[in-house]
Amino acid sequence: MGFVSSLLWAFWYILPAYVANASPVLVGGGRPIDGGRHWRDGRRVFGDGKTWRGLIGGVSAGTLMGLIQYFITPGFYGALKTALMLAFLLSFGALLGDLVGSFFKRRANLPRGAPAIGLDQLGFLIAALALAYPVKTLDSGQIIFLLVVSPFVHWGANYFAYRMGWKSVPW
Ligand code: CTP
Ligand code: MG
Numbered sequence: 001m002g003f004v005s006s007l008l009w010a011f012w013y014i015l016p017a018y019v020a021n022a023s024p025v026l027v028g029g030g031r032p033i034d035g036g037r038h039w040r041d042g043r044r045v046f047g048d049g050k051t052w053r054g055l056i057g058g059v060s061a062g063t064l065m066g067l068i069q070y071f072i073t074p075g076f077y078g079a080l081k082t083a084l085m086l087a088f089l090l091s092f093g094a095l096l097g098d099l100v101g102s103f104f105k106r107r108a109n110l111p112r113g114a115p116a117i118g119l120d121q122l123g124f125l126i127a128a129l130a131l132a133y134p135v136k137t138l139d140s141g142q143i144i145f146l147l148v149v150s151p152f153v154h155w156g157a158n159y160f161a162y163r164m165g166w167k168s169v170p171w
């Protein structure tokens, strides 16, 4: 496999995580996952930016992305159930990482929507890679590539969502 194609495959591999992380901006809202509850420091556990609809909608959108990807490149996955399992774990991992990020942001007394450089751009990615690891892995060069490019993808996607009027801040 050539250098460029190995990086393109890394992108293709991680796509469900990106879809899962981005889609709650559109499908989220309603009841927050923490049910409005507070942690022992008196601040919200996760905050109003982490909702059940965002979680379930994001995991569904990411897993659907995996289904589409399987029909485009079945050979990359080998079997449909591998593609679906991979996409589900990448999506669930992405949103779990995002949730853990919000937990730490609330502990640091950051209000909902406040930026946390590093955590916002990489937390979802690291959790997605970790959960998907048992199903299908990347090589270390591909992982480094994703760690480097994902913050830019994240910033680009958020800026786009802001310009579209889907969210109130460009980060
Ligand atoms: N969202 C959601 N449910 C999730 C994740 C995200 O409904 N599990 C929606 C919320 O409307 C959220 C938006 O997607 O405001 C953008 O997500 P994100 O930037 O991760 O949330 P923030 O509002 O910045 O909240 P936090 O400060 O906790 O990161
Ligand atoms: Mg945010």
Ligand code: K
Pocket: 098, 101, 120
């Ligand atoms: K986030």
